[in-house]
Amino acid sequence: MIAAVGSAGKLFWEKDRCMVDMVQFFLDYTQKNSCGECTPCRIGTKRMQEIVQKVFDGSISDSEISFLKNLATDIETSSRCDLGKMAGKLVRYTLEFCNDDIESRIKGSCACSIPANMGWQQVVMLR
Amino acid sequence: MSDIRVIIDGREVTVPEGTTILEAAKKANVKIPTLCYLKDVGLKGIKHDIGSCRVCVVEVDGKPDFVSSCNTPAENGMVIKTNTPKVLAARKLNLEMLLSDHHLDCTTCPKNGICELQSLCAELNVRAIRPQGEMKSLPIDDSSPSIIRNPNKCILCQRCITACKVLQTVDALELYGNGFDAVVRPKGGIPLIETQCVNCGQCALVCPTGAIVERDDTWKVWEAIADPSKHVVAQTAPSTHVTIGEAFGLPVGTDITGKMVAALRRLGFDAVFDTNWAADLTIMEEGYELIHRIKNNGVLPQTTSCSPGWIKFAEEFYPDLLPHISSCKSPQQMFGPIAKTFYAEKKKINPENIFVVSVMPCTAKKYEAARPEMNSAAKYWNNPGISRDVDVVLTSRELIRMIREAGIDFANLPDEKYDPIMGEGTGAAQIFGATGGVMEAALRTAYEVVTGKTLPKLDFEDIRGMKGIKEASVNMNGITVKVLVAHSLGLARQLMDKVRAGELKDYHFIEIMACPGGCIGGGGQPIPTTVEERELRINGIYERDKKLPIRKSHENPEIQAIYKEFLGEPLGHKSHQLLHTHYIPRGKNN
Numbered sequence: 001m002i003a004a005v006g007s008a009g010k011l012f013w014e015k016d017r018c019m020v021d022m023v024q025f026f027l028d029y030t031q032k033n034s035c036g037e038c039t040p041c042r043i044g045t046k047r048m049q050e051i052v053q054k055v056f057d058g059s060i061s062d063s064e065i066s067f068l069k070n071l072a073t074d075i076e077t078s079s080r081c082d083l084g085k086m087a088g089k090l091v092r093y094t095l096e097f098c099n100d101d102i103e104s105r106i107k108g109s110c111a112c113s114i115p116a117n118m119g120w121q122q123v124v125m126l127r
Numbered sequence: 128m129s130d131i132r133v134i135i136d137g138r139e140v141t142v143p144e145g146t147t148i149l150e151a152a153k154k155a156n157v158k159i160p161t162l163c164y165l166k167d168v169g170l171k172g173i174k175h176d177i178g179s180c181r182v183c184v185v186e187v188d189g190k191p192d193f194v195s196s197c198n199t200p201a202e203n204g205m206v207i208k209t210n211t212p213k214v215l216a217a218r219k220l221n222l223e224m225l226l227s228d229h230h231l232d233c234t235t236c237p238k239n240g241i242c243e244l245q246s247l248c249a250e251l252n253v254r255a256i257r258p259q260g261e262m263k264s265l266p267i268d269d270s271s272p273s274i275i276r277n278p279n280k281c282i283l284c285q286r287c288i289t290a291c292k293v294l295q296t297v298d299a300l301e302l303y304g305n306g307f308d309a310v311v312r313p314k315g316g317i318p319l320i321e322t323q324c325v326n327c328g329q330c331a332l333v334c335p336t337g338a339i340v341e342r343d344d345t346w347k348v349w350e351a352i353a354d355p356s357k358h359v360v361a362q363t364a365p366s367t368h369v370t371i372g373e374a375f376g377l378p379v380g381t382d383i384t385g386k387m388v389a390a391l392r393r394l395g396f397d398a399v400f401d402t403n404w405a406a407d408l409t410i411m412e413e414g415y416e417l418i419h420r421i422k423n424n425g426v427l428p429q430t431t432s433c434s435p436g437w438i439k440f441a442e443e444f445y446p447d448l449l450p451h452i453s454s455c456k457s458p459q460q461m462f463g464p465i466a467k468t469f470y471a472e473k474k475k476i477n478p479e480n481i482f483v484v485s486v487m488p489c490t491a492k493k494y495e496a497a498r499p500e501m502n503s504a505a506k507y508w509n510n511p512g513i514s515r516d517v518d519v520v521l522t523s524r525e526l527i528r529m530i531r532e533a534g535i536d537f538a539n540l541p542d543e544k545y546d547p548i549m550g551e552g553t554g555a556a557q558i559f560g561a562t563g564g565v566m567e568a569a570l571r572t573a574y575e576v577v578t579g580k581t582l583p584k585l586d587f588e589d590i591r592g593m594k595g596i597k598e599a600s601v602n603m604n605g606i607t608v609k610v611l612v613a614h615s616l617g618l619a620r621q622l623m624d625k626v627r628a629g630e631l632k633d634y635h636f637i638e639i640m641a642c643p644g645g646c647i648g649g650g651g652q653p654i655p656t657t658v659e660e661r662e663l664r665i666n667g668i669y670e671r672d673k674k675l676p677i678r679k680s681h682e683n684p685e686i687q688a689i690y691k692e693f694l695g696e697p698l699g700h701k702s703h704q705l706l707h708t709h710y711i712p713r714g715k716n717n
Contacts, residue, residue, distance in 0.1 A: 036302065036309020037179040037283065043224040043258070046307035050260040067257060074220045077192045078181045085192065 019098040020105040023091055024052055030087040040075040041084030047071060048091055055105050065102075069095050131203035136210065147176075148185060148196035148207055159183050159209050160218065162225075162247055162335060163284035164197040167658045169294040169329055169643035170615055171593070175286050181221045182247065185209045193217055219251055220258075227258040228307075229336070230279040236337040241654050243335035244282060265310065270318035272497045273326035273342060273490040273650075281311055281338035287330035294643065295616040297440065299324040311338075323443045323714070325616070327436035327641045328490030328522075328650015341490050341651055345529050347519045351482045352395040359482045360398040360470075361391045362462045365406055365552070366488040366560030366646035367523050369667035373653045374527040375537040379660050380667030385542025387486075390530050392543060401545050402485065403552020405458035405465070406559045406568070408689070409433065410680035412706055413455045413565075414572045415697035417636055421606065426450045428611070428626065428634040431565050433457040435495035436641030436650075438710065440616050445623050446712030451637075454707040458559065459485050459492055460501050462549065463516030464705040467504035469693045470548055478504060479512045484519045486526045488560070488649030491641065493520045503705050522651025551685040554585075554671070554678030561668040562614035562645035563590035563597055566638040570601055570610070571679045577603040585678055591669070593644055593662055596622065610636045615643040 027049045034041045051068045054060035068091065076088025094102070104110060128143045133151055140155040152159050163180040167173060178195035185196045188206035193214065201207070208214065225244065233239055268276040285302060288311060292298045299322040301314045313322045331339045351359045363384075372383035391399045417429050432438060432453040441452060455461075463483050471478040485492065495501065496517040505513040521529070530537050545551070555571050558564030567587045574582050590597040590612045597612040611634055613619045619639045625631050642648045644661035647668060653660075677683060694701045 031306035034306035034309070036305055036307075037177065037285070039179070039181050039221045039224050039282075042283065042306060042309055043228050044221075047224065047227065047258040047260050070220065071258065074217050078184050078217050078221060080178055080181065080195070 016110065018101040018105065018110045019094045020052065020055055020101050021110070023094050024049075024056070026090055027052060027087060030083060034083060038080035038084060040079040041081075041087070044071055044075040044079075045084060045087045048075070048087070052091075055102060058106050058108055060106060065095070131201060133201045133203070133205040133207060135207045142201060144200075144203075146201050148187075148194070148199050148201050148205075149183060151201040152196065152207070152209060157209055159185060159196050160247060160250060161197055162222075162243060162282070163286065165286055165289075165333060168286065168289045168333060169648065169658075170595075171658055173289065173294050175289045175333075177285060180225070180282065180284055182218055184214060184217055184221070186211055186214055215251075219253055222248060222251060222253055223256050224258050225282050226253070226256045227260060228262050229282065230262070230277075236280070237340040237343065238337035242337060261307070263307075263310070268313070268319050269342070270320035271324065271326060271342070271494070272320075273493045274319060274324070274328060274331055275340050275342050276313075276319060277338055277340075278310055278312065280336045282336055283309060283311060284335060285311060286333040286335065287311060287339055290329040290333050293617065295325070295327060295329055295440075295641070296620045297323055297325055297327075297443075297616060300330065325436045325439040325443065325641065326491035326494040326650075327616070329642060331490060331650050332648075332652070332654060332656050341522045341524060342493060343525060343528075344493070344519050344521060345525050345532075348484050348521060348529065351484070351518070356480055357482045358397045358476050358480050359395070359484060360400055360466055361396045361484050361486060362400045362402045362405065362459070362466075362549075363387055363391070363486045364402045364459070364488055364560065364646060365557050365564075366649065366652070366664070366668070367486050367526070368403075368557065368671060369560065369664050370488065370523055370647060370652050371527060372537070373660075375530075377538060378663075380663040380665075380670075382667060382671045383537075384671070385544070386537060386540040388545055389540040389543040390535050390537055391486075393535050393540075394529060394533055396484070398546045400462070400466070400549040401552045401556075402458045402462055403556035403559070404549045404683070404685060405462035406556035407553055407680035407683045407686045408461050408465070408706070409455055409458045410555060410565075410568050410572050411686060411690070411697045412461075412702055413453050414569050414576060414680075416453055416455060417569065417573060418577060419698065421608075421635060428631055428637045429453055430637040430639055433559065433565060434491070434639060434641045435489070436491040437616065437619060437639045439491070439494070439713070440619065440641065441623070442711055442713040444620070444714060445627065446714055448623060448626055449710045449712060451626060452710060454709065456501075456706055456708045457492075457495065458556075459487060459520070460495060460516055460708070461706045463496075463501070464503040464507065465549065465689070467513060467516065468507055468705060469689060473548060478508060479510070479514075482514070482518045483516065484521060485517055486521050486523065488523050488646040488652045489520075489642075490522060490650040492651070493522075496520045500708060507704055523649075523653055524651055527653065548685065551683055552675075553680055553683045554673070554675040555680045556683075557672045557675060558668055560646045561591070561665045562640050562643075563587070563592070563612045563638065564645060564668065565640075566590050566599075566610050566612050566636065568680060569636065570599075570608075572681045573608070574601060574603055575679065576681065582679075590638075592665060593658065608636065609634045610638070612638045614640045614645055614648075616641050
């Protein structure tokens with residue numbers, strides 16, 4: 001499965017991974033590559049990472065999920081460059097289209113929905 | 128440049144092409160909040176608009192994302208919305224993100240009440256910090272005698288980097304690391320004291336938070352005042368005469384000399400003196416030194432030496448040019464040893480008990496007072512029991528805090544006079560506080576000493592004010608004395624590179640002040656210190672010069688008295704013991 005995310009890279013994923021894995025990986029990538037200058041990318045993507053970690057822990061609340069959406073939208077629209085914008089976009093799409101993956105992750109399993117996930121195609125198509 | 132039309136919040140405004148959205152909004156009377164942006168860092172034309180904080184974001188019709196208004200040029204026909212709920216929400220959330228990684232001990236923060244982050248949160252009605260998570264926890268760097276860095280308060284606006292790198296060309300700070308771990312730190316991650324930092328404090332002036340502040344030495348002064356065995360004397364720098372009042376609601380540039388004297392007496396100082404007196408002394412020594420160099424083919428051009436930030440800059444970057452620098456100590460360091468010798472003898476006080484506190488516009492003065500060689504009084508008496516020439520340096524901001532702490536109603540104090548012996552200062556000394564002032568004061572004296580005639584016009588307008596490098600020439604007995612003035616180390620670097628290249632051989636005297644505008648723009652002055660404040664303070668300096676009865680250093684009766692009773696003559700043996708110094712090559716190759 002090939003996905004174009006961010007800095008003109010290609011990511012190869014095994015079939016048994018889900019979008020939440022993808023998000024976690026990409027936020028980590030963003031943090032490692034962020035120049036650290038602008039607030040949404042430097043701190044915002046870190047805060048998203050911390051919330052996404054709670055998805056894996058199964059300790060996330062509904063209000064945190066909705067705040068994550070807030071954060072993602074803000075980071076997407078107010079980061080200084082495309083690195084931060086892309087991280088925001090990815091999280092927003094995941095919340096919009098890959099709710100199953102999130103739900104099952106919260107419950108402690110993986111929906112492995114990358115291959116057939118409509119939302120994922122949306123990520124590729126836009127921009 | 129043609130004009131363009133933009134619509135901001137429904138109102139049309141016409142601005143020249145290339146105007147930023149922020150400036151266009153100002154023209155439409157729309158205030159967009161900013162945090163990291165600074166129109167001028169010290170000097171006009173040094174802009175800081177990296178758009179990193181994302182507080183000034185606005186909506187532009189047809190663009191999917193927000194744009195930062197500080198660094199986005201307005202385009203013809205743009206429809207801009209600065210305060211829709213969407214924009215306000217983004218602004219607030221970006222601010223909350225900053226707060227989520229900011230040590231929020233506001234009540235005990237040195238910048239409490241003058242913090243831009245704090246006031247912005249009040250302005251934007253921030254009532255919660257929704258993003259929560261890890262916070263940076265980095266050690267506080269208190270290695271420098273001048274400047275304390277608390278990286279946990281840093282919002283990475285990088286204004287300090289622009290001040291250090293572009294304005295001052297010292298380049299001691301850097302942005303290091305990625306993502307959440309990014310920090311502003313001294314280059315190479317070493318303690319500030321080990322870098323080429325010159326302690327000028329321009330970084331502290333522009334820091335919006337408590338991340339870079341002056342070292343607070345006020346408690347040392349309270350302790351000395353409380354000690355009955357100590358005779359605590361104050362000296363007040365020329366520029367402080369027109370800056371302290373700002374903090375107490377008086378117009379910028381107000382002459383508060385009499386009130387400052389009254390305040391210092393009420394704080395409990397045993398004697399209140401003026402660094403202006405020492406500035407007059409400096410002019411005598413430095414003027415005579417210049418005449419001596421010209422007559423005896425000494426190293427020319429001679430440069431001034433009263434700015435300790437400039438001195439360290441020269442030691443770091445121009446160690447080969449140190450012979451150009453006047454051997455005169457700065458007025459602050461001339462005052463100290465005289466207080467512990469001449470004054471002590473005159474008043475029959477044991478110099479071991481004299482405690483000298485200076486009130487300075489300057490963070491670098493703290494470093495200067497701490498320099499090992501600034502210990503002339505102890506050497507003079509051959510008595511290690513005598514403390515350093517200047518015991519404590521307070522910046523303007525620290526004195527303001529002491530006055531507040533003591534509950535003194537500054538604005539309504541009566542005017543009081545300085546104590547005699549070291550309290551009389553002339554107009555020439557007063558203008559030391561502004562760029563070009565030392566030069567003008569030196570010319571006023573040198574002209575009359577060399578020619579024996581009275582100077583027809585005392586005001587040297589050419590070398591005054593905030594313009595860049597300034598120049599003048601004066602004919603003295605057939606010699607055309609050519610002088611240059613630079614303020615800020617970036618401009619100093621331009622001149623010193625020319626000196627190094629041998630291009631300034633026909634110049635005699637160069638005045639260099641580390642800070643833009645001179646001491647009135649020093650790193651220890653009240654915050655804010657913008658270009659506008661600097662200009663108003665400069666006006667205040669020259670107004671005070673105009674109204675003083677004596678405007679030339681060599682006519683100061685207390686200066687005449689010290690030469691008659693104690694020093695003998697300028698550049699004499701005692702002067703060399705107490706009033707002159709040497710410099711230390713530093714930098715990577717020394």
